[in-house]
Amino acid sequence: MHASGRPIFVSELQKNRSLKVWITNTAAAILIGTLMGIPSLKAQQVWPGDVNNNGIVNNVDVLYWAFAEGASGPSRASTNGDWAPQDPPELWAETFPDGLNFSFADCDGNGVINSADLNIIKDNFWLTQPMVSLDEFFTGTVGQDPQLLLETADPITEPGAEEVASLSLGSEQMQIDSFFGIAFTLKFDTLNIKPTTNMGGNAGISLDLTNPSWINDPMGMGTNRSEVFIEVLDDYAVAQVAIYRGPNAGAVSGFGPVAEFSIVMEDIIVGLVGLDTDSIRLANSDFEGLEVAPSRLQFATAEDSLLLQSREPLLREEEIKLYPNPTNGWLTLELTDNDNEIQAVDLYNAQGAYLGRLNAPRPATAAKFNFGSYPRGLYMLRIKTKKGILTKMAARMP
Ligand SMILES: [Ca+2]
Ligand SMILES: [Ca+2]
Numbered sequence: 001m002h003a004s005g006r007p008i009f010v011s012e013l014q015k016n017r018s019l020k021v022w023i024t025n026t027a028a029a030i031l032i033g034t035l036m037g038i039p040s041l042k043a044q045q046v047w048p049g050d051v052n053n054n055g056i057v058n059n060v061d062v063l064y065w066a067f068a069e070g071a072s073g074p075s076r077a078s079t080n081g082d083w084a085p086q087d088p089p090e091l092w093a094e095t096f097p098d099g100l101n102f103s104f105a106d107c108d109g110n111g112v113i114n115s116a117d118l119n120i121i122k123d124n125f126w127l128t129q130p131m132v133s134l135d136e137f138f139t140g141t142v143g144q145d146p147q148l149l150l151e152t153a154d155p156i157t158e159p160g161a162e163e164v165a166s167l168s169l170g171s172e173q174m175q176i177d178s179f180f181g182i183a184f185t186l187k188f189d190t191l192n193i194k195p196t197t198n199m200g201g202n203a204g205i206s207l208d209l210t211n212p213s214w215i216n217d218p219m220g221m222g223t224n225r226s227e228v229f230i231e232v233l234d235d236y237a238v239a240q241v242a243i244y245r246g247p248n249a250g251a252v253s254g255f256g257p258v259a260e261f262s263i264v265m266e267d268i269i270v271g272l273v274g275l276d277t278d279s280i281r282l283a284n285s286d287f288e289g290l291e292v293a294p295s296r297l298q299f300a301t302a303e304d305s306l307l308l309q310s311r312e313p314l315l316r317e318e319e320i321k322l323y324p325n326p327t328n329g330w331l332t333l334e335l336t337d338n339d340n341e342i343q344a345v346d347l348y349n350a351q352g353a354y355l356g357r358l359n360a361p362r363p364a365t366a367a368k369f370n371f372g373s374y375p376r377g378l379y380m381l382r383i384k385t386k387k388g389i390l391t392k393m394a395a396r397m398p
Pocket of ligand 1: 049050051052053054055056057058060061
């Protein structure tokens with residue numbers, strides 16, 4: 001689908017790694033769509049907002065839209081942004097390097113690619129076509145590739161505090177050549193960070209460009225300009241971000257801070273507050289993907305600050321036991337580390353839809369849940385403990 005002419009070779013191993021990250025987070029639905037088959041070969045219709053036509057509207061589409069912004073071509077018969085298949089217009093002269101026609105970026109179909117089309121991406125964000133294929137990410141390795149780094153001057157926080165996490169890209173040793181834009185997912189901790197999308201004044205997560213920076217002149221004046229897009233999906237505990245060059249700004253090379261997240265803590269903080277950059281796609285001025293390493297940042301209250309000293313994964317897969325699995329009724333969750341504790345257990349179905357929070361005693365290292373009233377099938381349990389979060393699958397049998 002996105003193969004020919006790409007200079008960066010992505011091994012199966014790397015693909016599988018990013019696939020796994022994606023599944024364990026949220027979107028089993030995407031995987032299921034992928035398993036059901038490859039995209040159909042019939043005349044490609046335009047789903048407004050799904051600019052790269054992979055079946056889901058997300059931040060990668062923002063990156064594609066930004067690359068095509070300013071282009072014009074034939075308009076569609078249907079000039080609207082409704083989430084339904086629209087007959088494509090005559091082919092436009094320009095295509096993306098992967099061969100996709102620029103007409104897919106004209107979300108409203110009026111023949112011009114501009115900010116109105118970005119608004120349709122926002123309107124249709126996270127919606128899916130009946131068939132979805134995974135977006136392509138280029139996950140790098142710390143020490144070998146430039147890093148998308150989350151940092152803070154002070155990782156000690158307190159309930160209700162507003163914290164800043166700065167985001168930088170590349171380093172003096174690993175500079176970014178011909179930066180066009182970057183799309184990535186910020187995974188965060190919904191238990192400890194205030195909600196954003198149902199905000200009542202103090203929003204959980206927001207993002208601003210660092211100004212000035214190597215991608216932005218002071219106050220956005222001059223020719224070195226970039227823009228930022230963020231969509232926070234509290235239910236999925238992710239924010240979808242895109243940072244890209246402004247229209248006619250051209251490419252820029254360099255390294256260092258690019259943006260700052262502002263994060264508002266909940267009034268009660270339990271354990272560590274984790275933030276991760278994930279599912280990263282960096283594009284250069286030829287729209288080629290370059291490998292970038294992810295990063296993790298953790299805040300803690302003063303009393304939990306000792307937990308910050310370990311940079312190793314705090315919670316390992318084998319530290320959470322679920323049995324019997326499959327179950328026809330009761331399911332026991334047990335932590336093997338007696339110093340850890342269960343804080344919250346959120347239940348999702350195999351399609352990734354949130355079903356609710358399971359009642360777990362707190363603090364405790366074990367809990368029993370009755371699955372007797374749930375239909376048979378696969379479920380995902382997102383288990384938050386003092387040491388971190390893990391998602392586990394459980395099966396309910398008849
Ligand atoms: Ca898409
Ligand atoms: Ca348009």
